[in-house]
Amino acid sequence: MDDLLREFLAETAENIAVLDVDLVKLEKNPNDPNLLSEIFRVVHTVKGTCGFLDLPRLEAVAHASEEVLGKIRDGDLSVTEEAVTLILESIDCIKGILATLEQIEAEPPGDDNDLIGRLGIFAQGGAAASEGTDDDKAAEAEPPEDIAATEPPDDVAEAGANEAPQQAPAASPAASGKRATGQAAAPAAVEATGESKIASQNIRVGVDLLEHLMTMVSELVLTRNQLLQMVRGQTDNEFAAPLQRLSHVTTELQEGVMKTRMQPIGNAWANLPRLIRDLSLDLGKKVELRMIGAETELDRQVLELIKDPLTHMVRNSVDHGIELPEVRKRAGKRATGKVVLNAYHEGGHIIIEIGDDGRGIDLEEIKKKAIENGMASAAEVEAMSDQQALQLIFKPGFSTATEVTNVSGRGVGMDVVKTNVEKIGGTIELKSSTGEGMTSIIKIPLTLAIVSVLIVECGGERFAIPQISVVELVRVSAHSEHTIEMINNTPVLRLRDRLLPLVSLSQILKLGNGDATVSTDDDTFIVVSQVGAQSFGIIVDKVFDTEEIVVKPVAPMLRDIGVFSGNTILGDGSIVMILDPNGIAATATHTSMTSDSQAETATKSVAQSDDSTVLLLFRAGTGAPNAVPLALVARLEEFDRKAIEYSTGQPVVQYRGRLMPLIPVENGKPLEGEGKMPVVVFSDHDRSMGLVVDEIVDIVEERLDIELSASRPGTLGSAVIAGNATDIIDTGHYLTQAFSDWFKHGAGAGGNRDKRLLLVEDSPFFRNMLAPLLSAAGYDVTLAESGDEALKLLDSGDDFDIIVSDIEMPGTSGFDLAKACRSDQRWKDTPIVALSSHSSPEHLKRGREAGFTDYVAKFDRDALLAALSQSLSIAGDAA
Amino acid sequence: MSETPAVGPAAAEGARGDHQEFVTVVIGDQLFGIPVLTVQDVLGQHQIAHIPIAPPEVAGSLNLRGRIVTAIDPRVRLGLPKRDTDGSRMGIVVEHNGELYSLLIDSVGEVLSLPNDCYERNPATLDDRWREISAGVYRLEERLMVVLDVARLLDFGVAEAA
Known part of the structure; x- marks a missing residue:
């Protein structure tokens, strides 16, 4: 049976039962406005739901009774015995129809014009009503009789001809019986079949009660764990066997209670087909939606929280991802784009993939937007890996849609999506290949109630780190292969040929003596965590077991502390704070994307400090390599040497719709020739200048110790960078060569x-x-x-x-x-x-x-x- | 933190008839009264787990029969010096907005039922920090009892964020 219908039946059966009682009460207290409006509300709800589910017969009856009730409520009619009888009758009629509905999942054929007619007449005013009061038997027999006598037979004939063959045999007796005896049969039918089956198989339980059960079970689990810990290692303990049983029962109970909170993810997807249809019509695109694994179940609470992000992502896929049909054809794809939702379980987590076969994400476009919106400088963007650039779309205020449509492009969205997903301990990952589409992978825990955490110790206090964000554990000591190294007091770790930035937990939490130095010789552990595409290590003193814990929110006054996501009571009864790796990353770096383990940039941009500068290394001429602070560089470009033109004797190239002067690092070196030449572009407002170099070598982060010896104009001096003596370029010299007034304009006051x-x-x-x-x-x-x-x-x-x-x-x-x-x-x-x-x-x-x-x-x-x-x-x- | 001045007797919870009942506690040298209906529990000497980088008012947290209770040190709010024996002190557990808090105190006294005509508003000269969390004063025979406004006492997180 359809879920919706099942729910409707269960709900209506309950409501109707209440109505029976209420109506009788109303008869005794005709002036109780609360009772009346309650009855009215119930009938109104039934009517509304019927219309929604396309149950015309039910709707008609409910509507007619609502009419009468409405008049009574407004004071146009008074509550009389007759009125109550009439409404009770229509309720019985509704019950009858519901009973059939439950059996054959369709309304019985026929209509209730007789009843509706009488309700109508009654509603029309006191006259009809009082007339009816005189002899309601007659009222039932006379004017409505016409309808009842003439129409139903036709209906029966028609309905019988049209519908009877298709109906289940079981339906016929009930349906035909009702038609033959009119309304009188309805209550009988219900009584005969007894209580509504669906209503009796399901009980509605308040979410509060379930939540309470969940909390209690969680406590039980904790107590169980505590007991298990106590007898662990004692083989001949007399408690071992009963404890084993207790443990099994507890686990089963936990699973059972968890199940009551589980709902198929399809519930969160229900609105998507419609959304896609409307969107594709709006945008003139053809989109097909495929949903795989809709039956995958997850916690109700998680489901609620994931609903909006999912909708948003799908919307994004259609709006930004899928191209217009013509564009798709030109690109050799099917005109109809595809959006695929796939949900499945994977080791205590649920994975939801949202994929499309659209244009994918244009990284250049993203970088450009980021610069335009002032979220990153050109230099920062230049230094970003693809993964880092992708992460930009999660920043607040980012939107790639060139035009703001009513669909998306308002720049609220992906950051909210990310926040929502992370709020429930999930992660979100993007994979994009230009021209072939993109996939977002959301990984969320099955339930929020119980999570698995790693217990660590730092400064004599214990903390919990959610397992989901722990990638691996590394033990470091002076004698092991891993040691903590320092770059300007910033600890880093060499891990599989990458540099992993480290944060000291005791420093972040201001534990112990608050000493800023990280001891490098004692045995310490590093918890390697991943937040988004960014990896970092958290230095802790000790690592204990993993434990299943119940996350409890912290007191309101502690919620501003970003590094804690909650607290919990451990098996031994002690309270520990749960660390939020996201918050730690944010606290440690301020700018959230300064490091990235998988990207090749790991070596070049560890946490920024005042003294170390990111430098662009390049070669020009035969001398020492040259370097310039990357922050001053707008872009790195390559130009064809043939593209060089001359304007007032100065070499220029056309660059972004303007002429950009070119200055060779080596004075007087001819620029013409064959092939490409690398150019370092410096920009300021709308002016750009290109410094022509021979070869871009590398980007490094180094402490700048310039030994001032301006050996030639254009250099500030030299420094040892990456082991080589390197000339530091004086950009000012070249900038003024290109534009003699470079530093003057704008400053002119x-x-x-x-x-x-x-x-x-x-x-x-x-x-x-x-x-x-x-x-x-x-x-x-x-x-x-x-x-x-x-x-x-x-x-x-x-x-x-x-x-x-x-x-x-x-x-x-x-x-x-x-x-x-x-x-x-x-x-x-x-x-x-x-x-x-x-x-x-x-x-x-x-x-x-x-x-x-x-x-x-x-x-x-x-x-x-x-x-x-x-x-x-x-x-x-x-x- | 200098918002609206302290409120009248109506704000003191537990106002019933012409008498009010208070649990009396001592913090520093001062007698305080906490409306009896807001008090959930009185804890003897107990251990408090430290919470790093928490606001100074937060002394830590403790486990009360499976519920996590945040321990608040009113001394910090009142500008009194911290006590050395921070690890174990008595606490009065109160509920506020569904959360449990334990107010650290030096000692707990009896429950007093006090007539309304002993009540007076905060003296105008009272220190701002005290005025902030005091809902008025009762004149007892031998000493004065300051009514603790628990809601305001616990309000500091919000006040700081604003």
Whole structure:
């Protein structure tokens, strides 16, 4: 039987039973408005559901009684014995039809015009009603008699001819009997068949009760585990045997209770065929939906939470993935696109795949969008692996749809999908191949109630890490093959020829002495976790067993702490916090995508720090390799040498609809020739400049220690990078070669002239990059190599209008400097702008607290200049 | 944290007739009263599990018959110095929005039924931190009893997030 029909029958049987009682009550208390509206509501519900299920006969009867009840409710009719009788009669009629419906899954043929007619007459007013009250037997016999006498026989004949052959034999007696005796037969029929079968086989149980049962069973499981732990290892314990039995029963009970919460995933898919149909009509696409494994069951709670994300993903597939029929044909595909949903169980998890054979994800397009939306800089995007770029679509505010349609493209979506999936301990993975479609794989736990966790110890306290996010465990010690290595105090681990970034749990949780150093010689364990496509290791002191636990939410005041996803009571009764690897990753890196284990970038972008810089290495000429900070580079391109043109004697190429000047690193080297040439593109607003090099070598992350010896113009000096002496390119030199006014436009506020600026920066590279820039903008720049030097300058009586300072410096840090200035009478009003490679809100807040006027990212030249003039004007106003 | 001033006697839960019943507790040197109906349990000396990086008001969590109870140290809210014996202290378990909390106290006294005419609003000069979580004062014969507004006492997470 159809689920919907079954549900309807069960529900209606219940409702009708209530109605019987209520109606009798109503007769006794005719003026009880609550009772009346309750009755009205039930009849109305029955009517509504009938219409929805296409049960016209039921609907007609229900509608007629509703009419009468409506009048009574509105006070047009009064509650009389006759009225109640009439409605009870129609309820009996409904019962009769329901009984047949349950047997043959169809309404019995025939109609109830007699009853409906009488209900109609009654509803039409007091006159008919009072007339009826006089002798209801007559009312039944007279005007309705006509209908009853003339029409039903026709109907019987017709219906008999048309429908009887198709009907199950069992239906005939009931149906025909009803027709012969009219309404009187209906109650009899019900009484004869006894209680409705469906109604008696199912009981409705409140979800609350089920939830409570679940909690109790969970507690039972925990207690069982506790007992098992106690007798573990004792073979001759007298409790062993009964405990074994208890264990079995508990497991079975747990499974049973879990089953009550299970629902087929098909329930969450029910609305999809319609959605796809409407969408494809709207968009003029042809889409076929295939659903595999709709019977796969999962926890009701999980189902509810997964519903919206699924709908969204399918919508996305149709809207963004599947192409228009013509486009598909041109690409040699079938005109009808396919969206496939596949659900199956896999080791305690349920996997849902949403696949389409559409155009797939255009990575370039995604990167472009990310830059446009300001979610990543061109340089960051350049350094991204494909997996990382794919992850961009999960960022808030991202949308690849070129136009915002009513279907999608509003840029709310994938991030919400990801959040929802992760909220229930799931993961989402994307696979895309351009032109062939994409598949999203959602992996979610079967139930939220009980999860398997790994218990670890750190700083003397125990914590639980969900198994789903644990990839492997690595033991490290000074003597084993794995050791923790340090890059500028950032611990990393060599694991199968990859560098795995590590986070210290004790550091994140501020446990123990809070010492920032990670001990590298003791025995420690690393829990390798995966969050999305990103892997990282969590350093813990000890690893214990895995345990099945019941996740309990933490108190509201702890919910802001991202690293905990809940807490639980272990078998021994102690409470442990459950760690959320997502939250740990976010806390550890701030920018969530700084590392990626599978990508080849693992070696080049471990956690960013102030001192290490990502550098682009290239060769030009015969000398030492050259390097330039990747953050300054907009793109890496290759141009055909034949494409070079000349404009006012300068070599240019057409690039993105504009002319871009080309500057060879080696002065005077001829550019013409055959083949391609690699070009490093620097961009600023709408202007671009191409630096022609011989070969792009690599991207590395290194600490920059520039030994200043400007051997030739265009270099800042040299540094040891990747083991080789490398020339660091002075981009300023080449930029001004391309556009002599490169640093001038936009900055032009002449009012800056003679403003004295103190630049405090420990890195010679940044000093040299920023100083000309600031001078060009009209500031009178004084340099200080450290906070201490800056303080000395200030103490010696030098006067500055504004101070620009790095944050992380040896000795006096930027924060200390700002505090010192703020507490000094002479400097307390001097604006101080912080320069940092971190620009997270926390840093910003800390900066402001320390007394900085503004906080700017190091490479953001425009922001720096804007911040400077703004801070100056504010200071000016105040003065 | 300086929002609306403290509320009148109606806010003190357990207001029935012309008397109110309070469980009296001592925190620091001060006698406090907690409306008796909000109190679920009184815990003797008990162990509290530490929760890392939690707000300072949160002393930890404990297991009360299979339910996780968050232990709150009112001393932090009141600006009193923390006690050294943080590991084991007495607690009054209260329910708030379906969650259980244990308020750490120094000692618990008797249950008092106090007439309404002994009630007074917070003195205007009361420290802001105290005013925030005090629902008024009862004049007892020998000393004063401050009524703890449990809902406000537990409100700090939200207040900080806002």
